[in-house]
Amino acid sequence: MWPWGDGGVVWGDRWWSKLAIDDWLNPGGLRVQGNGDGHERAPGMGRRRFLQTSVGTLGLAPLMAAGTHPAWTRIPGAPFSNYGQPAASESGVIRWISANADVPGNGVSWTPLQDLVGTLTPAGLHFERHHNGVPRIDPALHTLTLHGRDARATRWTVAKLLRYPLVSRQLFIECGGNSNSGWLQEPPQAAVGWLHGLVSCSEWSGVPLSLLLEEAGVARRSGWLIAEGSDAFGLHMSLPLEKAFDDCFIGLYQNGERLRPENGYPMRLIVPGWEGVLHVKWLTRLEVADVPAMSRNETARYTELLPGGRARQFSFFMEAKSLITRPTLGDALAPGDYVDIAGVAWSGRGRIRRVEVSVDGGGSWQDAELQAPVLPVCFTRFRLPWRWDGRRAVLQSRAIDVTGYVQPGREALLAARGRWGYFHYNAVVSWAVDEDGFIAHVYA
Amino acid sequence: MPALGERLDPEAIALLPQTLFADGRGLPSGRGTVRQGALLYARLCVQCHGPDGRGGSAPELAGGRSPLAGDYPDQNIGNWWPHATTLFDFIRRAMPMFAPGSLSDAECYALTAWLLERNGLWPEDVPLDAAGLGAVRMPNRDGFDSQWPDRGPPHP
Numbered sequence: 001m002w003p004w005g006d007g008g009v010v011w012g013d014r015w016w017s018k019l020a021i022d023d024w025l026n027p028g029g030l031r032v033q034g035n036g037d038g039h040e041r042a043p044g045m046g047r048r049r050f051l052q053t054s055v056g057t058l059g060l061a062p063l064m065a066a067g068t069h070p071a072w073t074r075i076p077g078a079p080f081s082n083y084g085q086p087a088a089s090e091s092g093v094i095r096w097i098s099a100n101a102d103v104p105g106n107g108v109s110w111t112p113l114q115d116l117v118g119t120l121t122p123a124g125l126h127f128e129r130h131h132n133g134v135p136r137i138d139p140a141l142h143t144l145t146l147h148g149r150d151a152r153a154t155r156w157t158v159a160k161l162l163r164y165p166l167v168s169r170q171l172f173i174e175c176g177g178n179s180n181s182g183w184l185q186e187p188p189q190a191a192v193g194w195l196h197g198l199v200s201c202s203e204w205s206g207v208p209l210s211l212l213l214e215e216a217g218v219a220r221r222s223g224w225l226i227a228e229g230s231d232a233f234g235l236h237m238s239l240p241l242e243k244a245f246d247d248c249f250i251g252l253y254q255n256g257e258r259l260r261p262e263n264g265y266p267m268r269l270i271v272p273g274w275e276g277v278l279h280v281k282w283l284t285r286l287e288v289a290d291v292p293a294m295s296r297n298e299t300a301r302y303t304e305l306l307p308g309g310r311a312r313q314f315s316f317f318m319e320a321k322s323l324i325t326r327p328t329l330g331d332a333l334a335p336g337d338y339v340d341i342a343g344v345a346w347s348g349r350g351r352i353r354r355v356e357v358s359v360d361g362g363g364s365w366q367d368a369e370l371q372a373p374v375l376p377v378c379f380t381r382f383r384l385p386w387r388w389d390g391r392r393a394v395l396q397s398r399a400i401d402v403t404g405y406v407q408p409g410r411e412a413l414l415a416a417r418g419r420w421g422y423f424h425y426n427a428v429v430s431w432a433v434d435e436d437g438f439i440a441h442v443y444a
Numbered sequence: 445m446p447a448l449g450e451r452l453d454p455e456a457i458a459l460l461p462q463t464l465f466a467d468g469r470g471l472p473s474g475r476g477t478v479r480q481g482a483l484l485y486a487r488l489c490v491q492c493h494g495p496d497g498r499g500g501s502a503p504e505l506a507g508g509r510s511p512l513a514g515d516y517p518d519q520n521i522g523n524w525w526p527h528a529t530t531l532f533d534f535i536r537r538a539m540p541m542f543a544p545g546s547l548s549d550a551e552c553y554a555l556t557a558w559l560l561e562r563n564g565l566w567p568e569d570v571p572l573d574a575a576g577l578g579a580v581r582m583p584n585r586d587g588f589d590s591q592w593p594d595r596g597p598p599h600p
Binding site: 131145147152153155156163211212215232236240287289291293294295296303307309310311312313314317319320401403412413416420426427 | 457525541
């Protein structure tokens with residue numbers, strides 16, 4: 001299903017469904033107008049487009065003129081709820097699922113980046129990548145075992161881990177396969193989240209892995225740690241022990257509450273700044289070893305074939321990247337419109353130092369404003385106010401991180417990495433605004 | 445600092461799953477033939493992976509052999525996977541997807557033997573066991589360059 005929304009609008013502090021507005025306008029003989037070409041319901045159509053092309057032309061007066069109090073001020077509201085849910089009228093803001101028809105639990109769901117602001121992703125909208133479904137784990141039976149070279153084999157229950165001192169960090173997690181449609185020869189047409197939404201950002205809290213390694217008597221920092229999940233795929237991945245000692249932790253909480261099942265409940269590995277697949281969900285076993293496991297997902301997958309036939313392996317860092325999240329495909333602009341170009345940037349190597357925005361396809365760049373605080377290995381919001389003059393424009397953003405690394409253009413990325421690397425696509429993303437104000441995904 | 449973990453005794457340690465390494469450490473005993481593998485495949489795998497390991501909804505397991513350096517490379521077990529042990533390990537832990545972990549070690553050897561044979565890497569008439577699997581040298585074994593230890597951001 002394509003979650004294009006139902007075409008309602010947010011006006012003032014309220015949401016108005018398209019139906020309500022139609023009803024309201026019709027008695028006065030006014031029609032909700034599109035641009036006349038039937039595109040109101042075109043793929044990618046969001047509520048912002050409706051706002052700009054339809055209601056925006058009517059002015060404020062009609063909706064306010066009624067002078068009556070809205071119905072919901074005349075009846076008592078809903079009672080309390082044990083766990084709050086998004087407004088019913090926000091039901092179009094969802095993860096878009098793309099899964100294997102023969103294995104429904106094998107696939108991904110994408111974070112709707114185009115509908116979100118700020119830097120934290122609601123837990124229910126955090127992207128998913130599962131290989132064989134979300135296990136239903138009984139936390140009373142689940143344990144974490146650490147064993148292997150140098151280690152005195154040690155096991156923790158969930159209840160015991162919850163008693164350790166916890167650290168909290170706001171961190172993005174990005175799938176190594178995010179944005180892989182960028183390798184295609186023609187740019188696919190979809191809103192930003194459906195192409196690049198295998199990245200999300202949360203506040204994760206948990207037990208520093210160094211504490212558990214020390215408790216098990218592991219002292220040597222060289223070698224590898226093999227992390228294994230308790231799901232129907234038994235996903236296992238190797239990471240350098242050095243990183244495990246450095247800043248990894250056993251994630252138990254996400255945005256203040258215990259992990260959601262699809263995010264690894266009751267525990268997952270957090271590996272700040274490194275590719276998502278290492279953040280092993282449903283974590284149950286850690287084995288210290290002299291060499292990596294050479295598991296299927298660190299050999300046949302999550303490695304990058306380069307031109308010439310050799311491949312990169314253990315390319316752990318998610319390099320600097322940025323995305324314009326608004327405007328995006330499905331929005332349309334009118335000449336003279338003020339547009340707040342906004343988006344997110346992140347780098348697995350630390351802080352974002354600068355984000356530059358171009359409205360002429362990379363001909364010239366302007367510094368975007370960064371929203372404070374700018375945290376390392378975390379979504380950083382940027383914005384650049386702009387007025388569209390009605391001529392074709394190509395919007396781009398590029399991130400520069402604390403190492404001085406500059407997010408590459410697509411040509412440069414392809415020149416270095418060819419077309420078959422599949423993983424770690426972090427090139428500049430381009431959105432063209434045509435003379436009619438429509439937005440399309442382009443390669444520029 | 446708290447130390448709340450429970451130390452495992454030797455019996456519990458003996459029960460822990462052992463990682464299977466590329467040098468053959470951790471390979472179990474048992475053996476299987478290519479013919480047994482073909483029969484198992486037809487019963488448990490073909491519906492997703494297609495006849496002869498290609499043409500299904502799941503990844504191709506044998507077939508295309510376009511070179512990795514070419515314009516349209518195939519990344520198959522035969523020309524892409526660096527280690528044969530990985531194949532055994534992956535089948536044992538994850539396949540078939542509707543019943544992961546259900547195959548015996550002998551069945552895993554048989555399926556591995558059949559898939560290696562389909563990829564031209566194992567003779568049809570020799571049963572596969574730990575020693576045999578540990579000795580298989582995959583054509584692309586040295587085709588991967590580890591990016592760790594890290595040498596800083598790549599360009600680009």
